Amino acid sequence: MRRVNAFMVREREIRVFPGARGRVATSLSSVAGHVSFLLLGYSYMTSDLLTLRALAVGGLSAAVVFQYFRDVPLWLPIRWNALFVAINVFWVAKLYYDEYNAEHWCTTEERSLYDRHFSHMALNSFRTLLKHGKWRDIERGFEFTKEGKMNENVHVLIDGSAEVYVGGKSVNSIDAGSFIGEMSLMRSIAGSNAKKQSKRPRAASATVVAAERCRVFSWDDGELRQLIQQNEQIKSGVQAAFGVGLAEKLLTTRVMSTKVFAQEPQRVSHALA
Numbered sequence: 001m002r003r004v005n006a007f008m009v010r011e012r013e014i015r016v017f018p019g020a021r022g023r024v025a026t027s028l029s030s031v032a033g034h035v036s037f038l039l040l041g042y043s044y045m046t047s048d049l050l051t052l053r054a055l056a057v058g059g060l061s062a063a064v065v066f067q068y069f070r071d072v073p074l075w076l077p078i079r080w081n082a083l084f085v086a087i088n089v090f091w092v093a094k095l096y097y098d099e100y101n102a103e104h105w106c107t108t109e110e111r112s113l114y115d116r117h118f119s120h121m122a123l124n125s126f127r128t129l130l131k132h133g134k135w136r137d138i139e140r141g142f143e144f145t146k147e148g149k150m151n152e153n154v155h156v157l158i159d160g161s162a163e164v165y166v167g168g169k170s171v172n173s174i175d176a177g178s179f180i181g182e183m184s185l186m187r188s189i190a191g192s193n194a195k196k197q198s199k200r201p202r203a204a205s206a207t208v209v210a211a212e213r214c215r216v217f218s219w220d221d222g223e224l225r226q227l228i229q230q231n232e233q234i235k236s237g238v239q240a241a242f243g244v245g246l247a248e249k250l251l252t253t254r255v256m257s258t259k260v261f262a263q264e265p266q267r268v269s270h271a272l273a
């Protein structure tokens with residue numbers, strides 16, 4: 001062990017930059033000290049939990065090396081850091097298992113929902129999102145939302161189609177992959193720093209009726225709202241998914257309103273008012 005210690009603390013010249021002044025005299029244990037701070041510093045800059053925990057394992061382990069290879073090992077920080085390494089190793093293993101071995105808990109239906117709408121979100125967060133909602137089979141004629149009324153649920157249409165009415169007139173048809181009831185939620189949570197006033201619940205902008213038997217995944221509106229406010233990752237994942245859907249709805253509504261406009265101009269002006 002003495003030989004290892006001597007090897008680690010021996011001062012040697014290491015090239016850091018090219019050129020004559022690019023060499024510094026240092027020991028391997030000091031290098032471990034610098035690596036430790038660099039990794040921990042980098043971990044403060046990432047928001048990805050798995051990367052953060054992995055960087056913490058690397059940074060704290062390097063700190064243990066630095067603290068051990070000294071004239072007298074610093075046992076107090078070594079013991080604490082070893083404990084933190086163990087905790088972070090546990091979390092790396094758990095996060096890795098949840099992220100990359102989803103097959104053991106994800107059904108085919110859940111997986112395709114994830115792939116279609118939420119693949120930019122960590123599987124862990126998606127799992128939380130799933131726990132707060134439920135799968136439902138819906139009969140033809142079911143009213144998902146009622147224009148001017150508060151929504152009870154937010155749905156994602158997995159199978160089937162629905163008709164969207166504004167002022168009693170059809171403005172669009174939606175099918176598999178569309179969200180229903182997301183607009184009022186988006187409007188009420190817009191801008192996390194917005195005034196309380198703008199966060200108040202908003203009424204449904206349209207009436208949406210099932211045009212056939214549908215399969216949906218539904219969240220309770222209030223529960224989803226609360227979840228979004230508590231969890232930043234879920235908030236940004238859900239907002240991104242809603243955003244893509246809204247762009248598609250805008251395009252189809254435009255096409256539809258152009259067609260209807262050619263035949264009934266008054267009807268379109270009413271719907272867009």
Ligand SMILES: Nc1ncnc2c1ncn2[C@@H]1O[C@@H]2COP(=O)(O)O[C@H]2[C@H]1O
Pocket residue numbers: 145151164171172174179180181182183184185203204205206207208249250253
């Ligand atoms: N033009 C449209 N095209 C497709 N869906 C719409 C359109 N307008 C409203 N919706 C849907 O109808 C829902 C009514 O409640 P929300 O306003 O919460 O969210 C709305 C959207 O999900």
